[in-house]
Amino acid sequence: xxxxxxxxxxxxxxxxxxxxxxxxxxxxxxxxxxxxxxxxxxxxxxxxxxxxxxxxxxxxxxxxxxxxxxxxxxxxxxxxxxxxxxxxxxxxxxxxxxxxxxxxxxxxxxxxxxxxxxxxxxxxxxxxxxxxxxxxxxxxxxxxxxxxxxxxxxxxxxxxxxxxxxxxxxxxxxxxxxxxxxxxxxxxxxxxxxxxxxxxxxxxxxxxxxxxxxxxxxxxxxxxxxxxxxxxxxxxxxxxxxxxxxxxxxxxxxxxxxxxxxxxxxxxxxxxxxxxxxxxxxxxxxxxxxxxxxxxxxxxxxxxxxxxxxxxxxxxxxxxxxxxxxxxxxxxxxxxxxxxxxxxxxxxxxxxxxxxxxxxxxxxxxxxxxxxxxxxxxxxxxxxxxxxxxxxxxxxxxxxxxxxxxxxxxxxxxxxxxxxxxxxxxxxxxxxxxxxxxxxxxxxxxxxxxxxxxxxxxxxxxxxxxxxxxxxxxxxxxxxxxxxxxxxxxxxxxxxxxxxxx
RNA sequence: GGGGCCGUAGCUCAGUUGGUUAGAGCAUCGGACUUUUAAUCCGUUGGUCCUGGGUUCGAGUCCCAGCGGCCCCA
Numbered sequence: 415x416x417x418x419x420x421x422x423x424x425x426x427x428x429x430x431x432x433x434x435x436x437x438x439x440x441x442x443x444x445x446x447x448x449x450x451x452x453x454x455x456x457x458x459x460x461x462x463x464x465x466x467x468x469x470x471x472x473x474x475x476x477x478x479x480x481x482x483x484x485x486x487x488x489x490x491x492x493x494x495x496x497x498x499x500x501x502x503x504x505x506x507x508x509x510x511x512x513x514x515x516x517x518x519x520x521x522x523x524x525x526x527x528x529x530x531x532x533x534x535x536x537x538x539x540x541x542x543x544x545x546x547x548x549x550x551x552x553x554x555x556x557x558x559x560x561x562x563x564x565x566x567x568x569x570x571x572x573x574x575x576x577x578x579x580x581x582x583x584x585x586x587x588x589x590x591x592x593x594x595x596x597x598x599x600x601x602x603x604x605x606x607x608x609x610x611x612x613x614x615x616x617x618x619x620x621x622x623x624x625x626x627x628x629x630x631x632x633x634x635x636x637x638x639x640x641x642x643x644x645x646x647x648x649x650x651x652x653x654x655x656x657x658x659x660x661x662x663x664x665x666x667x668x669x670x671x672x673x674x675x676x677x678x679x680x681x682x683x684x685x686x687x688x689x690x691x692x693x694x695x696x697x698x699x700x701x702x703x704x705x706x707x708x709x710x711x712x713x714x715x716x717x718x719x720x721x722x723x724x725x726x727x728x729x730x731x732x733x734x735x736x737x738x739x740x741x742x743x744x745x746x747x748x749x750x751x752x753x754x755x756x757x758x759x760x761x762x763x764x765x766x767x768x769x770x771x772x773x774x775x776x777x778x779x780x781x782x783x784x785x786x787x788x789x790x791x792x793x794x795x796x797x798x799x800x801x802x803x804x805x806x807x808x809x810x811x812x813x814x815x816x817x818x819x820x821x822x823x824x825x826x827x828x829x830x831x832x833x834x835x836x837x838x839x840x841x842x843x844x845x846x847x848x849x850x851x852x853x854x855x856x857x858x859x860x861x862x863x864x865x866x867x868x869x870x871x872x873x874x875x876x877x878x879x880x881x882x883x884x885x886x887x888x889x890x891x892x893x894x895x896x897x898x899x900x901x902x903x904x905x906x907x908x909x910x911x912x913x914x915x916x
Numbered sequence: 917g918g919g920g921c922c923g924u925a926g927c928u929c930a931g932u933u934g935g936u937u938a939g940a941g942c943a944u945c946g947g948a949c950u951u952u953u954a955a956u957c958c959g960u961u962g963g964u965c966c967u968g969g970g971u972u973c974g975a976g977u978c979c980c981a982g983c984g985g986c987c988c989c990a
Contacts (some may be wrong), residue, residue, distance in 0.1 A: 429955090430960080430961045431944060433962095435945095489971090493953075495956095497951065497956090515950090520950090547952075551953065570926085571929095571943075572942065576927075578927090579985070579986065682917095800966045
């Protein structure tokens with residue numbers, strides 16, 4: 415393209431607005447900084463006070479005082495305003511933001527050359543006097559400026575930030591900088607995980623790590639990711655649950671163990687499902703599912719405290735109330751309340767299922783019941799509510815109720831119609847376990863079965879596993895719940911995405 | 917896997933019934949300003965309208981396919 419011949423004077427002939435040219439402008443400033451003998455990529459910078467701490471100090475300074483303390487802050491330039499020979503910055507660190515004032519006269523001619531090279535997004539260190547501007551804004555009046563890192567990319571819109579959900583996920587680092595409440599939500603996630611560990615370690619649980627590469631993906635009903643080990647020339651799968659190895663550790667006498675770890679399920683993606691997600695599983699020898707109810711409640715309440723979650727709030731269209739103790743309701747009772755059927759009578763259940771549009775022909779009575787529960791009861795459970803005592807045949811790893819082999823000692827914790835936790839009195843009878851594996855496997859494609867034969871696990875049980883309670887909690891869902899997020903992608907830092915063409 | 921919605925400048929968004937050379941704000945660049953608050957004011961630059969086909973005298977706009985995202989369902 416020929417240059418426009420009617421360019422006004424002082425206006426460069428070349429274009430400036432493309433991404434490449436925006437970068438070029440920043441690279442020229444980078445070169446200027448280097449030419450002044452400064453390192454535009456900075457280095458160790460000791461003695462920085464967090465901005466939140468500086469702000470606390472500032473609150474104690476009189477508005478018209480000019481003898482405030484000297485402070486050193488460091489952070490990213492979020493906003494920049496020039497007023498003649500003054501430049502105002504909004505500087506952000508992990509704890510907050512504060513205004514910086516740079517005056518040509520105050521910093522001197524050499525530093526002023528550096529000031530003129532500042533762009534939005536640059537990282538700088540500031541030494542200066544803490545006080546208040548004439549218009550009443552807390553301000554660090556800079557005496558010194560240290561360049562810490564140049565940003566050569568243009569940041570998002572300074573007011574709207576990144577809005578496009580795709581860009582927010584692909585460039586999470588920008589979302590963390592600019593997104594409203596994004597950093598706070600991920601910090602809350604860290605606090606919740608810390609709280610989970612605190613509750614468990616206070617109860618003398620050991621945190622352990624099981625294998626993520628396994629021969630058999632057991633402990634849940636899900637399709638695994640497959641991989642291959644070259645040296646051993648053997649197929650492997652990524653784990654879909656933590657359960658069976660933690661129970662081996664109960665056999666091994668560790669008695670109280672938990673694992674907080676990533677599991678992988680090769681299935682659909684939705685606002686509640688990411689192919690890799692974080693599970694907590696905890697096992698306590700000589701406990702049962704009631705022990706785990708108390709533990710679950712403690713974990714959620716401590717997590718809520720850590721995340722500063724209010725006791726009552728609205729989430730996913732449900733009103734939830736965290737006041738303990740959480741409601742406990744029997745599975746059959748809920749089914750009767752919601753559908754009006756007689757849970758003890760398979761024909762009554764089947765009739766209700768048919769009315770709800772569920773296929774019944776040739777299917778196991780407990781599977782029909784389970785589908786009916788999912789279709790009708792779940793959405794009514796605002797919770798939190800512990801749903802107790804599941805049909806035994808959908809619980810192949812669970813101990814049956816004493817005197818009632820049709821009912822399994824299992825609970826699920828529901829909140830806003832969503833399963834948040836799942837716990838059993840663990841089945842420790844190796845013969846029954848082996849039989850249940852076999853019956854589960856009969857006539858079902860392996861992918862759809864809850865159970866896969868795991869002879870090594872059976873052998874472990876044969877050596878004697880203590881009676882125990884076991885608990886599983888979906889950490890991502892727990893964080894969603896406690897932070898009010900409506901999509902798992904809002905609580906997973908780097909959710910899975912299709913690659914984007916360059 | 918099926919259905920719906922969306923994709924326009926680095927970012928946030930307009931773009932009428934298919935009709936002139938596709939616009940705005942921010943950012944950039946130049947200028948004014950030593951107290952600004954998304955600073956303001958004047959000027960300036962910036963486009964693979966997601967990609968590829970098709971219909972049409974004419975497509976950002978309509979149709980088809982693909983790519984990417986969001987939502988619903990399985």
